[in-house]
Amino acid sequence: MDTPDRAAAAPSAAARAELMDGCQPEKLNDEILGCDWDDLISATSGELIAYDEDHKGVQLAVSNAESCGFLLSKLTGDGDISDRTHPSSSTQTYYRELLMDEDQTENAQLVPDGEKNISTEEIQDNLYEANGSIPTGYKVETQQQRGMRRRCLVFEAAGYSNRIVQKESVMDLSVSTCKGKSPVQNHSNPGKTPSPRVLRGIGLHLNALALTSKDKMVCQDPISSLVPSSATQQEAHGKMLSAGENFIHSGSELLELQMDDDCSAGVFLGNDHDSSQSNSPQKKRRKADNGDDGEACKRCSCKKSKCLKLYCECFAAGVYCSEPCSCQGCLNKPIHEEIVLSTRKQIEFRNPLAFAPKVIRMSDAGQDITGEDPNNTPASARHKRGCNCKKSSCLKKYCECYQGGVGCSSNCRCEGCKNTFGKRDAAVSTEAEEMKQGGEEAENCGKEKENDLQKANVQSEDQPFLELVPITPPFDVSSSLLKPPNFSSAKPPRPTKARSNSSRSSSKAPGAVHSQKFTKIANSGLNEEMPDILRDDASPGNCVKTSSPNGKRVSPPHNALSVSPSQKGGRKLILKSIPSFPSLIGDASSGSSMNSSESAFNTASPLALGPS
DNA sequence: GAGTTTGAAACT
């Protein structure tokens, strides 16, 4: 049961309502059902967080959880899930509270100050996390932009991802693996990798950590098997609590699964994203094929930065460190929220774009993503700042462009660039489009990379992966999403060992496919237009564009997904919201994400996430 | 798992 009215009592109802607004639950259900949870989930496994300075800032929301919960509830029929498991936790409730009172929420959470001190960090962490999860600040308004946050999460993303997944990903993904741990994974298909597709616009954060959902995705089918393997649960609980306890509770098992990724950490950047998605029919995989499973999610392993510098992937991605992290002296925990936030501000002050997504894609316009044509390539995406590779030829993850699954641009200062994604000019302004076409080559020339193109075409095999970060613009930005090339764990091309050596030439079986892709790129693709939106400069405001073109789901998925790269984990998806990236949003006014967010949140605006 | 390589981030 759900009782509709009471949030507390029947969170589900509430949630639904909200969801409905945003996501149109019904449809979703169908879609979802049709599709696969797995995919969705996996894709979604992100985390939402709302950030409020006043309150403290960080909150995690759980994107996944929500989504899961939400879905689950529907699936289950009633959505009792939440009820069943833990009353308190129900996601809905959570939201409700958020809506209702920010402050209260906090209190509710309780993170008692005293407790903080208490015991060891671990405890703290847990508590904190838990607390964190409960976000205070959030306000979700119902529909409207403000309410953006909904739980729709990543559906879209998932959707696109799904396909990919279906194809190959399954294998790959399943592999879990964390970092490079198992080479095996890679093996997967090098060839085939699905070409990377990108959705429309996108913001990627290289930083984003991905969740590693990995095989575990257990969540996958909530329906069929809610219960995850025991292990998962445990992990989930223990680790994940942070993000979602609340959520989790609701779906206890289910949610957990999601969470289990472990990676779920809270995000402090805040923002959420919503997304909606749907899609994907089939269920695919579930666990890992491999069997291994993994776990994988590793996150940072900082030794000296205390996870308060951009060196730390977690911090850079706007998330708190969590179990999977093996950092030392870590201060990037909810417990130390104040420190984290203040540090973040400082960094943003120095570089407003520091936490902005590093890779952004513009959609090409026309294409829709939904489709997901194979063709889509991330071609359009590009790294904002470009790389400065000297020795890697932009063929390894050392290169942020490659890591992000995007080609190098004129912004790059790389030497000997052989980026398999190609290189294009950065984009200048809108005009760039035209330029680009021709420009493409030009650039190459300019850069010196001529050959590259060819190679690229040929080679395309590799897949980088990218992490997406959704930007959640204040209003909707569905437009900008990026699809990762491979979604999930893409495995990077494993050059050496991996499959064949010839990675380039030989194995690339998929070459064909890629070729198409490239072709596109080369021909027209390259030129992507870059909407200003993404651009740093570009004012985000503009960007926001309307909804997603895609048609499918309107809802604005603002979230971001990040896929983790190959090696790392299978994939981690995180939804991260970006506070406000200056770049994206409007930087200036909004200022740093933090700031803007704060002010916004606190005072007025409801946009919570949205940047204002 | 230790050790090396790499390029971004941070610092000067």
Added chain:
DNA sequence: CAGTTTCAAACTC
């Protein structure tokens, strides 16, 4: 803004 140092990931073994 360039040069150097610091840093942790990516990669290698």
